[in-house]
Amino acid sequence: MKKHKKTLIILGSTIGTVAVIWGLLTIFVFHFPKVKNNAGAKDLKENKWYRIDVNDGKSSDGSEWYGYIKRGSENKLMIYFQGGGVSVNEYTAANKFYNKKMWGNDWFMNLNTNIGIGNTNKNNPFKDWTVVVVPYTTGDFHVGTGEYAYHDDGNDHILYHNGYNNYQSLMNKVSSMFEAPEEILVTGFSAGGFGTSLLANDVLTNYYNDVPNKTVLVDSSLLLYDGWKNTAENVWKAPSQISERLVSDNITLDSLLALSKDHPDAKILFDCSVRDGELAKYQNYLDTDNWVATKESGEIFQNNLKNMVDGIxxxxxxxxxxxxxxxxxxxxxxxxxxxxxxxxxxAYKDDFGNDETIAEWAMDAVNGQLHNYGENLLN
Structure with a gap:
């Protein structure tokens, strides 16, 4: 009995210590100050991250949603869509194949801003840009406006596909705070890359149509599925101007083709690893209902990627x-x-055996120099 008591005391002490450390990190590290109401761009300190609240922001479970912003020293703007899974039906809704809510008290945001192309590392060519981050907690590639009812564990639930409403509220607020930038990069990774392909047209048409230098970068976003149009219309309730562009099983290519026609001056970039394990896993689910990555699913993905590159x-x-x-x-x-x-x-440290890093490649494109790399990996 004494031994068990001692074990419980040690366990309780450990949990308490972890809780205190997490609390301190939450307050002093994993926390961003809020943008004050009616604040303008000059009210934000350069290279400091802020949380920006929006009206009616909502995550998939109905909890709060908000964006992030960092004012750079240059009048150049990056719109950065985050990723985190997707839901296309009742099974994926119930099994949470997506980020469900804003969590970790800005921890996830710190993880991304402190190490990716949105940070201020001296080797990052975008270090002086203003960055607006669109978090992802709605399972809809950022384009939903509806509520999806599903049944799980004997109970009825609602998944709030509110991605487009969140994005629009954030953009309305940000665009009123800052003057029109000289250059804009719309980008995102994973689900945020799909969101980039789907929403870059909206960003450039409704908010920054007069910006003379436009670039779009989609990172690691390729899934083939005959049900994309039906999902966009009937599950996510995406705006018709977005869903009507979906005419094939390739949601990314369909959207980028429409973007190219509407904004022929925009430079369109696409990057991906050759046998992306996470996308191979999800593709396997869409093809066979099996949520697992295999060597064979990687080879299928590589072939799909080759066709994608040819299409672009x-x-x-x-x-x-x-x-x-x-x-x-x-x-x-x-x-x-x-x-x-x-x-x-x-992104800014590794050139993967090419002449430049992905960040340098993207900056070259911003400056009007377009280069292709890595096609030999697809053969």
């Missing part, structure tokens, strides 16, 4: 691709590669 090069004149390898996926010996890059320091 043949149909989008003002475009460039960067295919990469060298970071293993989960080290399971299945020859799969890592998922996403712009949210990692590798």
């Amino acid at each position: 090069k043949n149909q989008i004149p003002n475009s460039a691709v960067y295919i990469w390898d060298g970071i293993e996926y989960d080290e399971q010996g299945m020859n799969l590669t890592h998922h996403t890059i712009i949210n990692l320091p590798n």
Whole structure:
């Protein structure tokens, strides 16, 4: 009995210590000050991150949602869509194949801003840009406006696909705070890359149509599915101007083709690892209902990626691709590669055997120089 008591005391003390440390980190590290009501751009300190609240912001479970912003020293703007899964039906809704809520008291935001292309590292060519981050907690590639009813564990639930409403509220607030930028980059990784392809047209048409220099970068966003249009219309309730562009099983290419037609001056960039393990896993689910990545699913993904690259090069004149390898996926010996890059320091540190890093490649595109890399990996 005494031994058990001692164990419980030690366990309780450990939990208490962890709780105190987490509380201190939450207050002093994993926390951003809020943008005050009616604040203007000059009220924000340069290179300091802020939380920006919006009217009616809502996550998938009905809890709060908000955005983030950092004012840079240059009049250049990055709109940065975050990723985190997707829901396309009742099964994925019930099993939470997506970020459910804003969590960790800004911890996830710290993780991304402190190491990806949105940070202020001296080697990051975008370090002096203003960055607006659109968090992702709605399972709808940022384009939903509806409520999806599903049944799980004997109970009825609602998944709030509120991504488009969140994005629009944030953009309305940000665009009123800052003057029109000289250059704009719309980008995102994973689900945020899908969101980038789907919403870049909206960003450039409704908010920054007169910006003379426009670039769009989609990172690690390729899934083939015959049900995309139905999902966008009937599950997410996406605006019709978004869903009507979806005419094939390739939601990303459909959206980028429409973007290219509406904004032929926009440079369109696409990057992905050659056998993306996470996308291979999700593709396997869409194809076979099995939520697992295998060597075979990686090979299928590589073939899909080759066709994607061919589609971009043949149909989008003002475009460039960067295919990469060298970071293993989960080290399971299945020859799969890592998922996403712009949210990692590798984006500005690793050239993957090419002439430049992905961040340098993107900056070259901003400056009007388009280069293709890594196509040989697809053969």
